[in-house]
Amino acid sequence: MLGLVDGRYALLPLAAACGLYTLYRKYSKISISDVPGPESKTFLLGHSKELLLADCGTTEAEFRRRYGDVVRVKAALGEDILWIADHKAIKHILHKSGYDYPKPPGDKPLRAMVTDEGLAWADGEMHRRYKKILLPAFGIPEAKEFLPVFTHVITRLADRWANELTDKGSTGIINVADGLMRVTLDAIGFGTWSLYTKHRPAFDHDFGAVIDSDDPLMKSYTHLMTVFAAPSPGRLIFRGISRFVPPSWLSFLYEHASSPDIQRLRENRQQVHTFAGGLIEFKRKALEQGEGQKDIMSLLLKANASANEDAKLRDDEIVPQMRTIMFAAHETTAITIAWGLYELAKHPQVQARLREEIIETRKKIKARGDTEFTTNDFDAMPYTIAVMKETLRLHPVVADIPRFSGKDDVLPLANPITTRSGKVIHELPIPKGLRLTLSFYAYQTNEDLWGKDALVYDPDRWLEERDKSGALIGVYANLLSFSAGVKNCIGWRFALVQIQASLIHLISTFNFALPDEPQEVRMFRTVTVVPKVSGRENEGIQLPLKVSLL
Numbered sequence: 325m326l327g328l329v330d331g332r333y334a335l336l337p338l339a340a341a342c343g344l345y346t347l348y349r350k351y352s353k354i355s356i357s358d359v360p361g362p363e364s365k366t367f368l369l370g371h372s373k374e375l376l377l378a379d380c381g382t383t384e385a386e387f388r389r390r391y392g393d394v395v396r397v398k399a400a401l402g403e404d405i406l407w408i409a410d411h412k413a414i415k416h417i418l419h420k421s422g423y424d425y426p427k428p429p430g431d432k433p434l435r436a437m438v439t440d441e442g443l444a445w446a447d448g449e450m451h452r453r454y455k456k457i458l459l460p461a462f463g464i465p466e467a468k469e470f471l472p473v474f475t476h477v478i479t480r481l482a483d484r485w486a487n488e489l490t491d492k493g494s495t496g497i498i499n500v501a502d503g504l505m506r507v508t509l510d511a512i513g514f515g516t517w518s519l520y521t522k523h524r525p526a527f528d529h530d531f532g533a534v535i536d537s538d539d540p541l542m543k544s545y546t547h548l549m550t551v552f553a554a555p556s557p558g559r560l561i562f563r564g565i566s567r568f569v570p571p572s573w574l575s576f577l578y579e580h581a582s583s584p585d586i587q588r589l590r591e592n593r594q595q596v597h598t599f600a601g602g603l604i605e606f607k608r609k610a611l612e613q614g615e616g617q618k619d620i621m622s623l624l625l626k627a628n629a630s631a632n633e634d635a636k637l638r639d640d641e642i643v644p645q646m647r648t649i650m651f652a653a654h655e656t657t658a659i660t661i662a663w664g665l666y667e668l669a670k671h672p673q674v675q676a677r678l679r680e681e682i683i684e685t686r687k688k689i690k691a692r693g694d695t696e697f698t699t700n701d702f703d704a705m706p707y708t709i710a711v712m713k714e715t716l717r718l719h720p721v722v723a724d725i726p727r728f729s730g731k732d733d734v735l736p737l738a739n740p741i742t743t744r745s746g747k748v749i750h751e752l753p754i755p756k757g758l759r760l761t762l763s764f765y766a767y768q769t770n771e772d773l774w775g776k777d778a779l780v781y782d783p784d785r786w787l788e789e790r791d792k793s794g795a796l797i798g799v800y801a802n803l804l805s806f807s808a809g810v811k812n813c814i815g816w817r818f819a820l821v822q823i824q825a826s827l828i829h830l831i832s833t834f835n836f837a838l839p840d841e842p843q844e845v846r847m848f849r850t851v852t853v854v855p856k857v858s859g860r861e862n863e864g865i866q867l868p869l870k871v872s873l874l
């Protein structure tokens with residue numbers, strides 16, 4: 325119906341009006357125009373290409389080398405963006421300021437299409453209320469309960485790969501990213517909806533992603549994040565214009581746009597709503613009968629039932645939380661594991677040492693008469709933990725996040741900046757309504773914090789106490805991979821258990837190496853940073869490794 329995303333020329337008059345408005349705002353309040361940064365070559369697109377289309381790592385390195393940790397850049401239509409890698413400023417924004425730095429309002433209608441108005445979408449009081457109800461489902465004991473699920477789904481993938489390899493004479497090329505995304509989708513399917521109900525067999529809602537089932541919900545989630553990959557110039561300009569358009573108008577547009585990507589989001593929403601709606605009743609009844617308390621939805625319903633009346637979520641507020649979790653949990657975890665396997669393939673000596681620790685631990689488990697790893701065994705595997713931390717450090721799949729200053733503020737800086745007019749400043753006044761990009765990747769590869777070898781994959785840094793970045797930031801290991809502050813990742817403990825369970829199982833079963841034929845693996849930006857093979861980008865997310873049965 326609406327040529328929403330590529331109607332470049334029809335948008336030009338509107339773009340001109342936006343430009344005038346931008347100029348007015350610039351000269352009528354606190355300005356960041358004195359902050360150093362690259363000149364923008366085009367008003368229409370600004371530095372959108374560098375920020376959204378360049379491979380992860382390239383723009384970050386260039387910005388830091390030329391301008392430092394705080395850089396003024398332009399979005400489409402002349403909008404100022406403050407790009408920030410300075411850890412003190414990030415800490416101020418995420419840790420100390422609570423809800424003063426929400427997600428940019430212009431992005432919210434599109435976000436709502438992806439996750440509904442759930443936890444990841446919400447800000448302020450609404451977010452506080454949602455998080456309070458959801459948190460009891462995401463503690464350490466709850467994450468540990470999921471180990472059998474994670475083991476079950478990764479075993480299924482390993483069996484599938486083993487069968488494929490047996491047919492090929494025990495070694496072959498496998499796109500490991502694809503298999504892992506199926507695994508995490510299955511895990512979240514089991515874990516969110518249906519773990520251990522007595523009414524039905526355990527694992528009863530099976531997306532069957534690993535075994536190629538036709539489950540419509542599974543199909544609807546497969547590669548959903550690619551909807552956001554490599555936006556066209558028209559879409560980038562549209563994003564620029566969005567900030568001048570009332571959110572309700574944008575929502576209307578998204579409800580009616582004929583773009584295949586937006587249609588896909590609408591279909592996904594329809595499917596999740598139909599599925600989740602029916603399940604809430606079922607789970608509620610099971611709870612009333614004292615059953616089915618371990619899956620995320622049951623835990624959420626249970627916490628909700630005991631919350632006071634003002635805080636309670638209505639059913640139409642519960643479904644968005646489930647859609648949010650489905651979206652936020654699966655690709656992030658899968659791609660992190662995939663990057664881990666890539667680094668292990670590139671560093672065979674790290675892989676061998678990791679395998680050694682797994683074999684040693686397995687011997688201890690056998691000696692005490694058990695067959696399976698427990699999460700206590702996980703905690704006693706320092707090298708495996710170091711491999712996980714190093715993977716999360718060098719491959720934060722959410723490489724940066726957008727924020728918006730809700731009030732005039734002053735950002736403290738860890739490193740002073742020299743402004744374009746030559747002043748050295750230790751704190752930076754910023755105006756209300758400014759868009760910010762917080763670069764987690766740049767923070768985690770900053771040589772001043774992580775050492776001269778910050779770009780080198782070296783798990784030993786975590787064993788030798790070289791990990792002390794001094795920033796004391798984030799929820800895990802001084803890293804920002806799971807973000808920080810009030811809107812930190814609620815599922816980080818689940819992710820760690822799943823990553824460790826998956827690495828242990830895969831490294832015990834297979835050897836991973838780079839393919840004999842050289843290939844360039846790109847760190848390609850979508851919502852997450854995904855692997856793609858240079859020259860074969862249209863084949864989607866690809867991480868082909870040479871996999872051998874041990």
Ligand code: HEM
Pocket residue numbers: 443444445455648649652653654656657660720721722725726804805806807810811812813814815816818819
């Ligand atoms: C390696 C895996 C993961 C990574 C790297 C990751 C990373 C992140 C990051 C950076 C954020 C903050 C985004 C922002 O503020 O814009 C976030 C939020 C969130 N994540 Fe994760 N995540 C992972 C796994 C999971 C899992 C397994 C779940 C659920 C089981 C989950 C659920 C969520 C939710 C619901 C939010 C929104 C939290 C809020 O707004 O309060 N994530 N995640």
